[in-house]
Amino acid sequence: MNVDNVTLSDYTGRQLRNLCAEAGFDEADDTPVDLLRELLGPAGRRRLSEEPLWSSDVSDDASPVEFSFAFDDNGGRAIRVLGETMAEDPGPAANIAAARRFLDVVTARYGCTADRFDAVQDLFLPAQPHGKFALWFSLIFRPQAPPHLKVYFNPEVRGPERAPELVAEGLRRLGMDNAYDIATAHALRRGSRDRFSFFALDLDDSPLSRVKLYVSHESGRSEDVEQAATAVSGVDVAEIREFCRLVGGGSGPFTGRPLISSYSFVEADPGRPGNYSLYLPVRDYVPDDETARSRVRSFMSRRGLDQADLDRALRAVTNRSLRERAGLIAHVSLRLGGFGAGTTIYLSSEAYGGTPVQRSADATAVPLADSPVGS
Numbered sequence: 001m002n003v004d005n006v007t008l009s010d011y012t013g014r015q016l017r018n019l020c021a022e023a024g025f026d027e028a029d030d031t032p033v034d035l036l037r038e039l040l041g042p043a044g045r046r047r048l049s050e051e052p053l054w055s056s057d058v059s060d061d062a063s064p065v066e067f068s069f070a071f072d073d074n075g076g077r078a079i080r081v082l083g084e085t086m087a088e089d090p091g092p093a094a095n096i097a098a099a100r101r102f103l104d105v106v107t108a109r110y111g112c113t114a115d116r117f118d119a120v121q122d123l124f125l126p127a128q129p130h131g132k133f134a135l136w137f138s139l140i141f142r143p144q145a146p147p148h149l150k151v152y153f154n155p156e157v158r159g160p161e162r163a164p165e166l167v168a169e170g171l172r173r174l175g176m177d178n179a180y181d182i183a184t185a186h187a188l189r190r191g192s193r194d195r196f197s198f199f200a201l202d203l204d205d206s207p208l209s210r211v212k213l214y215v216s217h218e219s220g221r222s223e224d225v226e227q228a229a230t231a232v233s234g235v236d237v238a239e240i241r242e243f244c245r246l247v248g249g250g251s252g253p254f255t256g257r258p259l260i261s262s263y264s265f266v267e268a269d270p271g272r273p274g275n276y277s278l279y280l281p282v283r284d285y286v287p288d289d290e291t292a293r294s295r296v297r298s299f300m301s302r303r304g305l306d307q308a309d310l311d312r313a314l315r316a317v318t319n320r321s322l323r324e325r326a327g328l329i330a331h332v333s334l335r336l337g338g339f340g341a342g343t344t345i346y347l348s349s350e351a352y353g354g355t356p357v358q359r360s361a362d363a364t365a366v367p368l369a370d371s372p373v374g375s
Contacts, residue, residue: 009037009044012065012349016081018316019067019347022309023077024143032141036081038105039137040064041098042088052352054090057132058082060283060327061352069313071305072342080344081139082152092129099135103151112149112203116211120170124153124199131156138200149203150212155196163196167213170199174211176270179263183273186231187215187261190224197260207268208339210275220259221252225278228261232276232337240278243334246299248280256284257331264337275337283326283355290322292329296345299332303343310345317347327355 013033020032037044043053043064056064064086070078085102087094107114125134131154138150153170155163168180188194198214217224222244226237244251244259252259259280263273286292293314297307318328333344348354 005047005049007045007047008063008065008351009040011048011351012036012040012044012063015067015317015349016079019069019079019313020141022312022316023069023079025079025141026144031147032079032081032139035106035139035147036065036083039081039083039085039102039139041085041102043086043090048351054084054086054095056084056086058084058136059330059348060355061348061350063349063351065349065351066330066346067317067349068344068346069309070342070344071300071303071309072340073303074342076142076342079141081141082136082346083139084133084136092134093127096125096129096134099137102137103149106149107203110146110149113205113209114203115205116174116201116209117151117203119173120153120199120201123166123170123173124155124157126158129154129157130159150210151201151203153199153201155199160195167196167199171211171213171265175267176211176265178271179211179213179265179273182231183213183215183263187217187228187263189227190217190220193218193220194224198262208266208274210264210266212262212264214260214262214279216258216260217254218258219253219255221254223251225259225261229276229278229336231263232273234338235276235336239334239336242302243278243299244280246302247282247295247332248285249295254280254285257281264340266339273337274339275335275341277333277335279331279333281331283330286326288323288326289328292326293322296329296332300343305343313345313347318350320350325355325357330355 016032052062055062058064059066064084066082068080085099087098133154134157136152140148155167171179197216200212202209222241226240229235229240262277264275265273282292300307330346330348335342
């Protein structure tokens with residue numbers, strides 16, 4: 001396919017359809033692709049031969065979309081899309097308005113619940129937002145199930161110094177008064193090197209609907225995130241240590257993109273987080289995606305997951321050589337706790353070229369179809 005003659009929606013829609021097929025979706029179900037097109041809006045209608053409409057921070061190449069394939073410990077599978085909606089004439093305030101319009105469409109169409117969003121939007125969506133983003137969406141798809149929607153707010157949208165204030169107030173409004181103290185006691189222990197990076201909400205009315213709080217650990221070590229994980233009852237920190245060793249290549253410090261902790265709080269038990277997740281930006285800690293693939297396969301094997309699922313997911317989004325560069329496998333997460341435990345692989349669309357090369361290619365490139373991925 002000559003990508004110069006297709007739009008961003010065409011390109012990413014084909015990738016999403018391929019991923020859904022690998023996850024066992026009904027081939028006649030166009031809901032995921034239709035929702036992606038709605039999410040991308042004007043940006044999706046631009047040809048890939050043109051400059052991106054807006055330099056999104058969702059991915060390294062300014063693409064406003066990232067895919068992920070979630071493998072639940074109970075055997076479930078989900079395809080997720082992280083995306084940013086932008087206006088025809090984009091800008092921080094205009095993009096917020098466009099995102100709100102998208103939210104109105106989705107809530108009306110699929111019955112999503114916006115009560116939580118309404119409760120905190122004035123905190124996180126000011127008239128003059130600061131930072132790299134204000135509002136992102138996650139579209140969550142499972143076979144034979146309606147789509148779910150999650151929103152991500154930027155805690156630093158009023159400046160980094162006000163992030164703790166916004167997070168504390170947001171949790172208070174949502175009836176989770178203890179959540180802030182728990183998160184700070186376990187995950188924000190190193191001064192300015194630990195900071196709030198995302199505040200996220202599931203937009204449904206299930207008792208397990210989550211409020212998720214994310215903390216970035218600059219130059220963090222395995223021991224830092226092991227300590228963060230102890231906020232969740234029953235978590236075996238040895239699993240965190242093994243994840244860092246197998247996927248990240250060691251115990252740190254991770255001096256590139258930071259490790260990120262997240263806590264999931266639910267209405268059914270707002271007193272303590274029910275789950276802990278660790279996100280490792282593997283693309284910063286490998287020379288290429290072939291190395292990343294090898295590490296992820298080793299970890300999947302330890303978790304009892306089918307390694308071939310990773311290879312099928314990679315083929316669904318690209319046919320480029322994995323030795324060409326790093327960035328296709330953007331990051332990997334490990335979810336631990338009382339519900340929703342599992343592993344998630346995050347894949348870049350590379351619609352605008354992918355992560356810039358960070359090293360000289362010293363190995364012969366092997367096309368994906370002819371590499372071990374194809375076996």
